[in-house]
Amino acid sequence: MFSTLRRRIGIPYIALILVTMLALGVYLVITLREYDQNNLNAQLSAQARLVSESLAQALQSSPKPEFVDPLAKHWAGILGTRITIISPDGTVLGDSHQDYAIMENHLDRPEISQALTLGQGSSTRFSTTLGFDTVYSAVIVNVNGSPAAIVRLSVPLQEAQSNLTGLLRFLIMITLATSLIGTFLALRIADQTVRPLHLLTEAVTRLASSDLSDEQLSQRLAPSSPEEIGRLTLAFNRMATRLQTQVSALEAERKKVAAVLQEMTDGVIIVDERGRLQMINPSAAAMFEIDGSQALGRSLLETLRNHNVLELWQSCRQTGEPQSTLLEISTTRLYLHAIASPLDQVLPGDSLLLFQNLTRQRYLETVRRDFISNISHELRTPLASLKALTETLQEGALDDPPAARRFLHRMETEVDALTQMVAELLELSRIESGRVPMQFRPTAPLDVILPAVERLRLQAQRARLELSIDCANDLPLVLADSQRLEQVVVNLLHNAIKFTQPGGHIDVRATLKRKENGIQEVHFSVSDTGEGIVPEDLPRIFERFYKADRARAGGGTGLGLAIARHTVEAHHGVIWAESELGKGSTFVFAIPLAL
Secondary structure: OHHHHHHHHHHHHHHHHHHHHHHHHHHHHHHHHHHHHHHHHHHHHHHHHHHHHHHHHHHHHOOOHHHHHHHHHHHHHHHOOEEEEEOOOOOEEEEOOOOHHHOOOOOOOHHHHHHHHHOEEEEEEEOOOOOOEEEEEEEEEEEOOEEEEEEEEEEEHHHHOHHHHHHHHHHHHHHHHHHHHHHHHHHHHHHHHHHHHHHHHHHHHHHHHOOOOHHHHOOOOOOOOOOHHHHHHHHHHHHHHHHHHHHHHHHHHHHHHHHHHHHOOOEEEEEOOOOEEEEEOHHHHHHOOOOHHHHOOOEHHHHHOOHHHHHHHHHHHHHOOOEEEEEEEOOOOEEEEEEEEEOOOOOOOOEEEEEEEOHHHHHHHHHHHHHHHHHHHHHHHHHHHHHHHHHHHHOOHHHOHHHHHHHHHHHHHHHHHHHHHHHHHHHHHHHHHOOOOOOOEEEOHHHHHHHHHHHHHHHHHHOOOEEEEEEOOOOOOEEEOHHHHHHHHHHHHHHHHHOOOOOOEEEEEEEEEEOOOOOEEEEEEEEEOOOOOOHHHHHHOOOOOOOOHHHHOOOOOOOHHHHHHHHHHHOOOEEEEEEEOOOEEEEEEEEEEOO
16 A cells, blocks of 8 residues: 555656656757757858858959859858859859759759848758758848849758757756656655655554554554644554553453453343344353353354243343243253343343342242241141140049149150250251350360260160271361260261161261362261162251151151251361162261361
Protein backbone atom coordinates (compact mmCIF):
# COMPACT_ATOMS: atom_id res chain seq x y z
CA MET A 1 0.00 0.00 0.00
CA PHE A 2 2.76 2.43 0.94
CA SER A 3 4.74 1.71 -2.25
CA THR A 4 1.56 2.59 -4.14
CA LEU A 5 1.14 5.74 -2.09
CA ARG A 6 4.80 6.58 -2.67
CA ARG A 7 4.24 6.16 -6.40
CA ARG A 8 1.08 8.21 -6.24
CA ILE A 9 3.00 11.04 -4.64
CA GLY A 10 6.30 10.66 -6.53
CA ILE A 11 5.15 9.88 -10.07
CA PRO A 12 3.05 13.06 -10.49
CA TYR A 13 5.99 15.13 -9.25
CA ILE A 14 8.38 13.37 -11.59
CA ALA A 15 5.95 13.60 -14.51
CA LEU A 16 5.38 17.29 -13.78
CA ILE A 17 9.12 17.97 -13.68
CA LEU A 18 9.77 16.01 -16.86
CA VAL A 19 6.88 17.59 -18.75
CA THR A 20 7.88 21.04 -17.52
CA MET A 21 11.52 20.58 -18.48
CA LEU A 22 10.55 19.05 -21.82
CA ALA A 23 8.15 21.89 -22.57
CA LEU A 24 10.76 24.40 -21.46
CA GLY A 25 13.38 22.71 -23.63
CA VAL A 26 11.10 22.61 -26.65
CA TYR A 27 10.16 26.22 -26.11
CA LEU A 28 13.80 27.24 -25.77
CA VAL A 29 14.78 25.24 -28.82
CA ILE A 30 12.02 26.75 -30.93
CA THR A 31 12.75 30.21 -29.56
CA LEU A 32 16.50 29.88 -30.08
CA ARG A 33 15.97 28.38 -33.49
CA GLU A 34 13.73 31.27 -34.48
CA TYR A 35 16.13 33.74 -32.90
CA ASP A 36 19.07 32.18 -34.67
CA GLN A 37 17.10 32.01 -37.91
CA ASN A 38 16.07 35.66 -37.66
CA ASN A 39 19.55 36.67 -36.66
CA LEU A 40 21.00 34.69 -39.56
CA ASN A 41 18.47 36.21 -41.98
CA ALA A 42 19.26 39.69 -40.69
CA GLN A 43 22.97 39.05 -41.03
CA LEU A 44 22.58 37.65 -44.54
CA SER A 45 20.29 40.58 -45.48
CA ALA A 46 22.85 43.10 -44.25
CA GLN A 47 25.63 41.36 -46.14
CA ALA A 48 23.41 41.10 -49.20
CA ARG A 49 22.71 44.86 -49.06
CA LEU A 50 26.44 45.58 -48.80
CA VAL A 51 27.14 43.33 -51.76
CA SER A 52 24.22 44.88 -53.71
CA GLU A 53 25.57 48.41 -53.11
CA SER A 54 29.03 47.36 -54.27
CA LEU A 55 27.54 45.56 -57.29
CA ALA A 56 25.43 48.61 -58.17
CA GLN A 57 28.54 50.79 -58.27
CA ALA A 58 30.36 48.19 -60.34
CA LEU A 59 27.48 47.91 -62.83
CA GLN A 60 27.34 51.70 -63.22
CA SER A 61 31.02 51.89 -64.10
CA SER A 62 31.08 48.76 -66.25
CA PRO A 63 27.76 47.14 -67.13
CA LYS A 64 29.41 44.09 -68.75
CA PRO A 65 28.19 40.80 -67.19
CA GLU A 66 31.55 39.02 -67.59
CA PHE A 67 33.00 40.55 -64.47
CA VAL A 68 30.01 39.58 -62.27
CA ASP A 69 31.07 36.00 -61.63
CA PRO A 70 34.57 36.95 -60.43
CA LEU A 71 33.04 39.56 -58.16
CA ALA A 72 30.77 36.89 -56.65
CA LYS A 73 33.73 34.65 -55.87
CA HIS A 74 35.68 37.61 -54.51
CA TRP A 75 32.93 38.72 -52.17
CA ALA A 76 32.19 35.12 -51.13
CA GLY A 77 35.77 34.68 -50.07
CA ILE A 78 35.54 37.79 -47.97
CA LEU A 79 32.15 37.05 -46.34
CA GLY A 80 32.50 33.27 -46.12
CA THR A 81 29.15 32.67 -47.75
CA ARG A 82 27.88 31.50 -51.08
CA ILE A 83 26.96 34.40 -53.33
CA THR A 84 24.84 34.10 -56.43
CA ILE A 85 24.09 37.02 -58.75
CA ILE A 86 20.94 36.67 -60.84
CA SER A 87 19.48 38.86 -63.57
CA PRO A 88 15.88 40.13 -63.23
CA ASP A 89 14.79 37.47 -65.75
CA GLY A 90 16.14 34.67 -63.50
CA THR A 91 19.34 33.96 -65.44
CA VAL A 92 22.32 33.26 -63.18
CA LEU A 93 25.06 35.78 -63.93
CA GLY A 94 27.60 34.47 -61.40
CA ASP A 95 28.00 32.03 -58.49
CA SER A 96 30.78 31.65 -55.98
CA HIS A 97 30.49 27.87 -55.65
CA GLN A 98 29.07 26.58 -58.93
CA ASP A 99 29.49 27.15 -62.69
CA TYR A 100 26.83 29.74 -63.38
CA ALA A 101 26.64 28.78 -67.04
CA ILE A 102 25.09 25.41 -66.27
CA MET A 103 22.78 26.61 -63.49
CA GLU A 104 19.05 26.68 -64.20
CA ASN A 105 16.87 29.75 -64.16
CA HIS A 106 16.17 30.99 -60.64
CA LEU A 107 13.16 33.14 -61.30
CA ASP A 108 10.87 30.68 -59.49
CA ARG A 109 12.90 30.70 -56.29
CA PRO A 110 10.87 32.15 -53.37
CA GLU A 111 13.54 34.56 -52.24
CA ILE A 112 13.98 35.84 -55.83
CA SER A 113 10.27 36.38 -56.26
CA GLN A 114 10.11 38.28 -52.95
CA ALA A 115 13.15 40.41 -53.88
CA LEU A 116 11.62 41.35 -57.25
CA THR A 117 8.36 42.19 -55.53
CA LEU A 118 9.48 43.64 -52.22
CA GLY A 119 13.08 44.47 -52.84
CA GLN A 120 14.24 41.85 -50.37
CA GLY A 121 13.40 38.16 -49.76
CA SER A 122 14.49 35.17 -47.70
CA SER A 123 13.72 31.46 -47.42
CA THR A 124 15.00 28.21 -45.98
CA ARG A 125 14.70 25.17 -48.16
CA PHE A 126 16.48 22.19 -49.61
CA SER A 127 19.04 23.10 -52.23
CA THR A 128 19.01 20.77 -55.24
CA THR A 129 22.35 22.15 -56.29
CA LEU A 130 24.10 21.66 -52.95
CA GLY A 131 22.05 18.71 -51.72
CA PHE A 132 21.22 20.03 -48.16
CA ASP A 133 19.03 22.56 -46.41
CA THR A 134 20.12 26.13 -47.00
CA VAL A 135 19.18 29.60 -45.80
CA TYR A 136 18.77 32.16 -48.57
CA SER A 137 18.61 35.96 -48.45
CA ALA A 138 18.18 38.01 -51.69
CA VAL A 139 18.33 41.78 -52.29
CA ILE A 140 17.46 43.66 -55.49
CA VAL A 141 20.26 45.71 -57.12
CA ASN A 142 18.98 48.95 -58.64
CA VAL A 143 21.02 50.94 -61.13
CA ASN A 144 19.69 54.33 -62.11
CA GLY A 145 16.39 53.52 -60.49
CA SER A 146 15.68 50.25 -62.29
CA PRO A 147 16.45 46.60 -61.28
CA ALA A 148 19.73 45.50 -62.77
CA ALA A 149 20.40 42.32 -60.83
CA ILE A 150 19.62 40.33 -57.68
CA VAL A 151 22.23 39.43 -55.11
CA ARG A 152 21.53 36.23 -53.16
CA LEU A 153 23.57 35.04 -50.21
CA SER A 154 23.13 31.50 -48.82
CA VAL A 155 24.50 29.58 -45.90
CA PRO A 156 24.04 25.81 -45.24
CA LEU A 157 21.52 25.37 -42.42
CA GLN A 158 23.70 22.72 -40.72
CA GLU A 159 26.61 25.10 -40.62
CA ALA A 160 24.39 27.94 -39.53
CA GLN A 161 22.96 25.83 -36.72
CA SER A 162 26.26 24.40 -35.46
CA ASN A 163 26.25 26.82 -32.55
CA LEU A 164 22.60 26.08 -31.90
CA THR A 165 23.35 22.31 -31.73
CA GLY A 166 25.86 22.85 -28.97
CA LEU A 167 23.39 24.98 -27.13
CA LEU A 168 20.77 22.29 -27.55
CA ARG A 169 23.13 19.69 -26.10
CA PHE A 170 23.74 21.93 -23.15
CA LEU A 171 20.01 22.43 -22.70
CA ILE A 172 19.41 18.65 -22.86
CA MET A 173 22.09 18.04 -20.25
CA ILE A 174 20.58 20.72 -18.01
CA THR A 175 17.12 19.20 -18.52
CA LEU A 176 18.31 15.68 -17.66
CA ALA A 177 20.24 16.91 -14.62
CA THR A 178 17.28 18.95 -13.44
CA SER A 179 14.94 15.97 -14.03
CA LEU A 180 17.19 13.64 -12.05
CA ILE A 181 17.47 16.10 -9.20
CA GLY A 182 13.73 16.70 -9.30
CA THR A 183 13.02 12.95 -9.33
CA PHE A 184 15.31 12.41 -6.37
CA LEU A 185 13.67 15.27 -4.48
CA ALA A 186 10.19 13.99 -5.39
CA LEU A 187 11.01 10.49 -4.15
CA ARG A 188 12.61 11.97 -1.05
CA ILE A 189 9.54 14.11 -0.34
CA ALA A 190 7.25 11.13 -1.00
CA ASP A 191 9.33 8.94 1.31
CA GLN A 192 9.36 11.60 4.04
CA THR A 193 5.60 11.98 3.63
CA VAL A 194 4.87 8.25 3.62
CA ARG A 195 7.30 7.15 6.35
CA PRO A 196 5.21 8.52 9.28
CA LEU A 197 2.12 6.95 7.71
CA HIS A 198 4.01 3.67 7.37
CA LEU A 199 5.04 3.75 11.04
CA LEU A 200 1.50 4.72 12.04
CA THR A 201 0.01 1.90 9.97
CA GLU A 202 2.46 -0.63 11.44
CA ALA A 203 1.43 0.49 14.93
CA VAL A 204 -2.27 0.22 14.03
CA THR A 205 -1.68 -3.21 12.48
CA ARG A 206 0.14 -4.42 15.59
CA LEU A 207 -2.66 -3.00 17.68
CA ALA A 208 -5.30 -4.71 15.55
CA SER A 209 -3.50 -8.06 15.40
CA SER A 210 -2.52 -8.15 19.09
CA ASP A 211 -4.49 -9.74 21.91
CA LEU A 212 -4.96 -6.25 23.38
CA SER A 213 -2.40 -6.90 26.10
CA ASP A 214 -0.78 -4.06 27.99
CA GLU A 215 2.50 -4.56 26.08
CA GLN A 216 0.81 -3.93 22.74
CA LEU A 217 -1.45 -1.14 23.89
CA SER A 218 1.37 0.72 25.64
CA GLN A 219 3.22 1.41 22.36
CA ARG A 220 3.31 5.09 21.38
CA LEU A 221 4.65 6.98 18.35
CA ALA A 222 6.68 10.19 18.38
CA PRO A 223 5.09 12.91 16.20
CA SER A 224 7.22 13.45 13.08
CA SER A 225 6.09 17.04 12.59
CA PRO A 226 3.51 19.52 13.85
CA GLU A 227 1.65 19.22 10.56
CA GLU A 228 -1.32 16.97 9.65
CA ILE A 229 0.55 13.66 10.03
CA GLY A 230 1.95 14.79 13.36
CA ARG A 231 -1.55 15.63 14.54
CA LEU A 232 -2.72 12.26 13.24
CA THR A 233 0.04 10.56 15.27
CA LEU A 234 -1.00 12.46 18.39
CA ALA A 235 -4.61 11.42 17.74
CA PHE A 236 -3.48 7.78 17.44
CA ASN A 237 -1.58 8.02 20.73
CA ARG A 238 -4.65 9.47 22.44
CA MET A 239 -6.80 6.73 20.92
CA ALA A 240 -4.34 4.03 22.06
CA THR A 241 -4.28 5.49 25.57
CA ARG A 242 -8.07 5.62 25.73
CA LEU A 243 -8.30 2.13 24.22
CA GLN A 244 -5.81 0.83 26.77
CA THR A 245 -7.88 2.29 29.59
CA GLN A 246 -11.09 0.84 28.20
CA VAL A 247 -9.54 -2.55 27.47
CA SER A 248 -8.01 -2.66 30.95
CA ALA A 249 -11.41 -1.89 32.45
CA LEU A 250 -13.08 -4.47 30.21
CA GLU A 251 -10.40 -7.02 31.05
CA ALA A 252 -10.92 -6.40 34.74
CA GLU A 253 -14.68 -6.78 34.31
CA ARG A 254 -14.14 -9.91 32.19
CA LYS A 255 -11.96 -11.42 34.88
CA LYS A 256 -14.58 -10.61 37.50
CA VAL A 257 -17.32 -12.22 35.42
CA ALA A 258 -15.09 -15.19 34.62
CA ALA A 259 -14.22 -15.60 38.31
CA VAL A 260 -17.88 -15.41 39.28
CA LEU A 261 -18.88 -17.94 36.61
CA GLN A 262 -15.92 -20.14 37.54
CA GLU A 263 -16.82 -20.22 41.22
CA MET A 264 -20.60 -20.28 40.88
CA THR A 265 -22.23 -23.43 42.16
CA ASP A 266 -25.15 -22.78 39.82
CA GLY A 267 -24.78 -23.91 36.23
CA VAL A 268 -24.85 -21.16 33.57
CA ILE A 269 -25.27 -21.75 29.82
CA ILE A 270 -25.77 -19.14 27.07
CA VAL A 271 -27.45 -20.39 23.89
CA ASP A 272 -27.81 -18.49 20.59
CA GLU A 273 -30.96 -18.27 18.48
CA ARG A 274 -30.06 -21.51 16.67
CA GLY A 275 -29.75 -23.42 19.92
CA ARG A 276 -25.94 -23.62 19.90
CA LEU A 277 -23.90 -23.21 23.08
CA GLN A 278 -21.96 -19.95 23.26
CA MET A 279 -20.80 -20.21 26.88
CA ILE A 280 -20.87 -22.79 29.66
CA ASN A 281 -19.37 -22.55 33.13
CA PRO A 282 -17.66 -25.45 34.97
CA SER A 283 -20.65 -26.08 37.26
CA ALA A 284 -22.98 -26.67 34.31
CA ALA A 285 -20.40 -28.89 32.62
CA ALA A 286 -20.08 -30.94 35.82
CA MET A 287 -23.84 -31.22 36.23
CA PHE A 288 -24.30 -32.73 32.78
CA GLU A 289 -20.91 -34.54 32.75
CA ILE A 290 -19.62 -32.88 29.57
CA ASP A 291 -16.41 -31.20 28.44
CA GLY A 292 -17.13 -27.47 28.41
CA SER A 293 -14.45 -26.61 25.84
CA GLN A 294 -15.73 -29.18 23.34
CA ALA A 295 -19.39 -28.26 23.89
CA LEU A 296 -19.07 -24.71 22.52
CA GLY A 297 -20.69 -24.31 19.13
CA ARG A 298 -22.65 -27.55 19.39
CA SER A 299 -26.41 -27.85 19.64
CA LEU A 300 -28.18 -27.88 23.00
CA LEU A 301 -29.77 -31.32 22.49
CA GLU A 302 -26.55 -32.88 21.18
CA THR A 303 -24.57 -31.55 24.16
CA LEU A 304 -26.91 -31.99 27.14
CA ARG A 305 -28.95 -34.93 25.74
CA ASN A 306 -31.98 -33.77 27.74
CA HIS A 307 -35.29 -33.09 25.98
CA ASN A 308 -36.69 -31.25 28.99
CA VAL A 309 -33.97 -28.60 28.72
CA LEU A 310 -34.59 -28.29 24.97
CA GLU A 311 -38.34 -27.85 25.50
CA LEU A 312 -37.66 -25.26 28.22
CA TRP A 313 -35.45 -23.25 25.84
CA GLN A 314 -37.95 -23.51 22.99
CA SER A 315 -40.76 -22.32 25.25
CA CYS A 316 -38.65 -19.34 26.32
CA ARG A 317 -37.91 -18.49 22.67
CA GLN A 318 -41.55 -18.72 21.65
CA THR A 319 -43.01 -16.70 24.53
CA GLY A 320 -40.14 -14.27 25.06
CA GLU A 321 -40.66 -14.68 28.80
CA PRO A 322 -38.62 -16.49 31.48
CA GLN A 323 -39.55 -20.15 31.91
CA SER A 324 -38.65 -22.59 34.68
CA THR A 325 -38.98 -26.28 35.46
CA LEU A 326 -37.60 -28.97 37.74
CA LEU A 327 -35.19 -31.55 36.33
CA GLU A 328 -33.87 -34.79 37.70
CA ILE A 329 -30.65 -36.04 36.10
CA SER A 330 -30.69 -39.80 36.43
CA THR A 331 -27.04 -40.34 35.59
CA THR A 332 -25.72 -37.98 38.26
CA ARG A 333 -28.74 -38.22 40.61
CA LEU A 334 -29.03 -34.45 40.65
CA TYR A 335 -32.22 -32.52 41.25
CA LEU A 336 -32.09 -29.19 39.39
CA HIS A 337 -34.21 -26.07 39.12
CA ALA A 338 -33.81 -24.91 35.50
CA ILE A 339 -34.61 -21.32 34.47
CA ALA A 340 -34.52 -20.04 30.87
CA SER A 341 -34.46 -16.27 30.32
CA PRO A 342 -34.21 -14.30 27.03
CA LEU A 343 -31.27 -11.90 26.64
CA ASP A 344 -32.74 -9.80 23.82
CA GLN A 345 -31.86 -6.48 25.45
CA VAL A 346 -28.19 -7.37 25.81
CA LEU A 347 -27.57 -10.19 23.33
CA PRO A 348 -30.40 -10.27 20.78
CA GLY A 349 -31.45 -13.82 20.00
CA ASP A 350 -29.48 -15.39 22.87
CA SER A 351 -30.95 -17.08 25.94
CA LEU A 352 -29.61 -17.71 29.43
CA LEU A 353 -30.09 -21.13 31.01
CA LEU A 354 -29.56 -21.21 34.78
CA PHE A 355 -29.43 -24.50 36.68
CA GLN A 356 -29.73 -24.37 40.46
CA ASN A 357 -28.65 -27.55 42.23
CA LEU A 358 -31.41 -28.45 44.70
CA THR A 359 -30.01 -31.89 45.43
CA ARG A 360 -28.76 -30.87 48.87
CA GLN A 361 -32.03 -29.14 49.72
CA ARG A 362 -33.98 -32.16 48.53
CA TYR A 363 -31.70 -34.41 50.56
CA LEU A 364 -32.18 -32.24 53.64
CA GLU A 365 -35.91 -32.24 53.07
CA THR A 366 -35.83 -36.03 52.82
CA VAL A 367 -33.74 -36.22 55.99
CA ARG A 368 -36.16 -33.86 57.72
CA ARG A 369 -39.14 -35.97 56.68
CA ASP A 370 -37.33 -39.13 57.69
CA PHE A 371 -36.33 -37.56 60.98
CA ILE A 372 -39.91 -36.57 61.75
CA SER A 373 -41.15 -39.98 60.64
CA ASN A 374 -38.49 -41.83 62.62
CA ILE A 375 -38.80 -39.82 65.81
CA SER A 376 -42.58 -40.12 65.58
CA HIS A 377 -42.17 -43.87 65.20
CA GLU A 378 -39.65 -44.07 68.01
CA LEU A 379 -41.82 -42.00 70.34
CA ARG A 380 -45.10 -43.65 69.38
CA THR A 381 -44.12 -47.11 70.62
CA PRO A 382 -43.09 -46.16 74.21
CA LEU A 383 -45.88 -43.59 74.48
CA ALA A 384 -48.44 -46.15 73.33
CA SER A 385 -47.10 -48.64 75.87
CA LEU A 386 -47.25 -46.01 78.63
CA LYS A 387 -50.80 -45.15 77.59
CA ALA A 388 -51.85 -48.79 77.63
CA LEU A 389 -50.17 -49.45 80.99
CA THR A 390 -51.74 -46.35 82.51
CA GLU A 391 -55.20 -47.31 81.33
CA THR A 392 -54.71 -50.84 82.64
CA LEU A 393 -53.76 -49.50 86.05
CA GLN A 394 -56.73 -47.15 86.05
CA GLU A 395 -59.07 -49.98 85.12
CA GLY A 396 -58.26 -51.96 88.24
CA ALA A 397 -54.73 -53.23 88.05
CA LEU A 398 -53.90 -51.02 91.03
CA ASP A 399 -55.98 -53.42 93.16
CA ASP A 400 -53.66 -56.25 92.16
CA PRO A 401 -50.29 -55.34 93.76
CA PRO A 402 -48.18 -57.93 91.85
CA ALA A 403 -49.65 -56.86 88.52
CA ALA A 404 -49.34 -53.19 89.45
CA ARG A 405 -45.66 -53.60 90.29
CA ARG A 406 -45.12 -55.45 86.99
CA PHE A 407 -46.85 -52.66 85.04
CA LEU A 408 -44.89 -49.99 86.90
CA HIS A 409 -41.64 -51.78 86.06
CA ARG A 410 -42.59 -51.83 82.37
CA MET A 411 -43.51 -48.13 82.59
CA GLU A 412 -40.11 -47.41 84.11
CA THR A 413 -38.47 -49.30 81.23
CA GLU A 414 -40.35 -47.21 78.64
CA VAL A 415 -39.52 -43.99 80.51
CA ASP A 416 -35.84 -44.99 80.57
CA ALA A 417 -36.00 -45.58 76.79
CA LEU A 418 -37.53 -42.14 76.29
CA THR A 419 -34.94 -40.60 78.60
CA GLN A 420 -32.10 -42.27 76.66
CA MET A 421 -33.57 -41.06 73.36
CA VAL A 422 -33.87 -37.48 74.61
CA ALA A 423 -30.35 -37.63 76.06
CA GLU A 424 -28.91 -38.89 72.76
CA LEU A 425 -30.85 -36.27 70.80
CA LEU A 426 -29.50 -33.56 73.08
CA GLU A 427 -25.99 -34.99 72.78
CA LEU A 428 -26.23 -35.13 68.98
CA SER A 429 -27.59 -31.59 68.81
CA ARG A 430 -24.78 -30.28 71.02
CA ILE A 431 -22.12 -32.06 68.94
CA GLU A 432 -23.59 -30.78 65.65
CA SER A 433 -23.76 -27.21 66.92
CA GLY A 434 -20.21 -27.36 68.33
CA ARG A 435 -21.34 -26.63 71.86
CA VAL A 436 -19.65 -29.73 73.26
CA PRO A 437 -16.23 -28.73 74.63
CA MET A 438 -13.60 -31.08 73.23
CA GLN A 439 -10.47 -31.56 75.32
CA PHE A 440 -7.90 -32.56 72.72
CA ARG A 441 -4.74 -34.12 74.07
CA PRO A 442 -2.07 -36.41 72.61
CA THR A 443 -3.54 -39.84 73.27
CA ALA A 444 -2.27 -43.36 72.70
CA PRO A 445 -4.61 -45.39 70.42
CA LEU A 446 -4.59 -48.24 72.95
CA ASP A 447 -6.00 -45.86 75.59
CA VAL A 448 -9.00 -45.34 73.34
CA ILE A 449 -9.62 -48.99 72.48
CA LEU A 450 -8.89 -50.80 75.74
CA PRO A 451 -11.43 -49.05 78.06
CA ALA A 452 -14.22 -49.50 75.50
CA VAL A 453 -13.46 -53.20 75.04
CA GLU A 454 -13.33 -53.77 78.79
CA ARG A 455 -16.72 -52.08 79.24
CA LEU A 456 -18.39 -54.43 76.77
CA ARG A 457 -16.34 -57.60 77.23
CA LEU A 458 -18.86 -59.11 79.66
CA GLN A 459 -21.73 -58.33 77.28
CA ALA A 460 -19.85 -60.03 74.44
CA GLN A 461 -19.23 -63.10 76.60
CA ARG A 462 -22.93 -63.32 77.44
CA ALA A 463 -23.69 -63.23 73.71
CA ARG A 464 -21.11 -66.02 73.24
CA LEU A 465 -18.90 -63.87 71.01
CA GLU A 466 -15.11 -63.87 70.77
CA LEU A 467 -13.67 -60.38 71.26
CA SER A 468 -10.03 -59.58 70.35
CA ILE A 469 -7.78 -56.49 70.27
CA ASP A 470 -5.01 -55.76 67.74
CA CYS A 471 -3.20 -52.55 68.67
CA ALA A 472 0.55 -52.06 68.91
CA ASN A 473 1.92 -50.25 71.94
CA ASP A 474 4.31 -48.14 69.82
CA LEU A 475 1.68 -46.52 67.60
CA PRO A 476 2.04 -42.73 67.33
CA LEU A 477 -0.16 -40.58 69.51
CA VAL A 478 -3.35 -39.06 68.11
CA LEU A 479 -4.79 -35.66 69.03
CA ALA A 480 -8.14 -36.60 70.58
CA ASP A 481 -10.63 -36.31 73.38
CA SER A 482 -10.13 -39.85 74.68
CA GLN A 483 -13.53 -40.12 76.38
CA ARG A 484 -15.42 -39.04 73.24
CA LEU A 485 -13.48 -41.43 70.99
CA GLU A 486 -13.95 -44.18 73.58
CA GLN A 487 -17.72 -43.62 73.29
CA VAL A 488 -17.43 -43.97 69.48
CA VAL A 489 -15.72 -47.36 69.93
CA VAL A 490 -18.38 -48.35 72.49
CA ASN A 491 -21.19 -47.51 70.03
CA LEU A 492 -19.52 -49.50 67.25
CA LEU A 493 -18.84 -52.45 69.59
CA HIS A 494 -22.41 -52.35 70.88
CA ASN A 495 -23.78 -52.60 67.34
CA ALA A 496 -21.34 -55.39 66.48
CA ILE A 497 -22.41 -57.42 69.54
CA LYS A 498 -26.07 -56.78 68.81
CA PHE A 499 -25.98 -57.91 65.17
CA THR A 500 -23.51 -60.82 65.38
CA GLN A 501 -24.83 -64.32 65.90
CA PRO A 502 -23.55 -66.43 68.84
CA GLY A 503 -20.24 -68.06 68.05
CA GLY A 504 -19.11 -65.12 65.97
CA HIS A 505 -15.95 -63.04 66.24
CA ILE A 506 -15.40 -59.30 66.81
CA ASP A 507 -11.99 -57.75 66.17
CA VAL A 508 -11.01 -54.27 67.38
CA ARG A 509 -7.77 -52.90 65.99
CA ALA A 510 -5.74 -49.73 65.41
CA THR A 511 -3.19 -49.39 62.56
CA LEU A 512 -0.98 -46.63 61.19
CA LYS A 513 -1.85 -45.59 57.62
CA ARG A 514 -0.33 -43.11 55.17
CA LYS A 515 -2.61 -41.17 52.83
CA GLU A 516 -1.81 -40.36 49.21
CA ASN A 517 -0.62 -36.89 50.17
CA GLY A 518 1.88 -38.42 52.60
CA ILE A 519 0.03 -37.47 55.81
CA GLN A 520 -0.12 -40.25 58.40
CA GLU A 521 -3.18 -41.12 60.50
CA VAL A 522 -4.40 -43.93 62.75
CA HIS A 523 -7.28 -46.09 61.55
CA PHE A 524 -9.52 -47.51 64.29
CA SER A 525 -11.72 -50.38 63.10
CA VAL A 526 -14.37 -52.73 64.56
CA SER A 527 -14.99 -55.85 62.46
CA ASP A 528 -17.62 -58.51 63.05
CA THR A 529 -18.81 -61.72 61.41
CA GLY A 530 -22.48 -60.75 61.47
CA GLU A 531 -25.08 -60.74 58.73
CA GLY A 532 -23.73 -57.67 56.98
CA ILE A 533 -25.49 -54.61 55.57
CA VAL A 534 -27.37 -54.27 52.30
CA PRO A 535 -25.28 -52.14 49.85
CA GLU A 536 -28.03 -49.55 49.31
CA ASP A 537 -28.21 -48.99 53.09
CA LEU A 538 -24.47 -48.28 53.51
CA PRO A 539 -24.57 -44.59 52.41
CA ARG A 540 -27.33 -43.78 54.96
CA ILE A 541 -26.46 -45.77 58.05
CA PHE A 542 -24.83 -42.72 59.69
CA GLU A 543 -28.05 -40.68 59.44
CA ARG A 544 -30.16 -40.02 62.50
CA PHE A 545 -32.76 -42.72 63.22
CA TYR A 546 -31.86 -44.59 60.04
CA LYS A 547 -32.06 -48.37 60.55
CA ALA A 548 -31.68 -51.19 58.11
CA ASP A 549 -34.56 -53.69 58.19
CA ARG A 550 -32.43 -56.25 59.98
CA ALA A 551 -31.44 -53.69 62.56
CA ARG A 552 -34.98 -52.65 63.54
CA ALA A 553 -35.66 -55.99 65.22
CA GLY A 554 -32.80 -55.32 67.58
CA GLY A 555 -34.25 -52.10 69.05
CA GLY A 556 -32.22 -49.00 69.78
CA THR A 557 -32.77 -45.35 68.91
CA GLY A 558 -30.78 -45.28 65.69
CA LEU A 559 -28.73 -42.30 66.92
CA GLY A 560 -25.52 -44.05 67.91
CA LEU A 561 -23.87 -44.03 64.47
CA ALA A 562 -24.95 -40.42 63.87
CA ILE A 563 -23.31 -39.41 67.16
CA ALA A 564 -20.20 -41.39 66.21
CA ARG A 565 -19.95 -39.65 62.81
CA HIS A 566 -20.23 -36.14 64.26
CA THR A 567 -17.75 -36.97 67.04
CA VAL A 568 -15.16 -38.24 64.51
CA GLU A 569 -15.71 -35.20 62.29
CA ALA A 570 -15.17 -32.96 65.34
CA HIS A 571 -11.72 -34.63 65.55
CA HIS A 572 -11.08 -33.66 61.87
CA GLY A 573 -11.41 -37.33 60.97
CA VAL A 574 -13.65 -39.44 58.77
CA ILE A 575 -15.72 -42.58 59.40
CA TRP A 576 -17.04 -45.16 56.96
CA ALA A 577 -18.39 -48.70 56.79
CA GLU A 578 -17.51 -51.71 54.67
CA SER A 579 -19.83 -54.70 54.55
CA GLU A 580 -20.68 -57.84 52.61
CA LEU A 581 -23.92 -59.71 53.13
CA GLY A 582 -23.43 -62.94 55.05
CA LYS A 583 -19.78 -62.16 55.86
CA GLY A 584 -19.99 -59.29 58.33
CA SER A 585 -19.21 -55.60 58.53
CA THR A 586 -16.25 -53.38 59.33
CA PHE A 587 -16.61 -49.85 60.70
CA VAL A 588 -13.49 -47.67 60.36
CA PHE A 589 -12.70 -44.15 61.54
CA ALA A 590 -9.45 -42.28 60.90
CA ILE A 591 -7.92 -39.76 63.34
CA PRO A 592 -4.95 -37.47 62.51
CA LEU A 593 -1.71 -37.82 64.45
CA ALA A 594 -0.73 -35.40 67.18
CA LEU A 595 2.02 -33.07 65.92
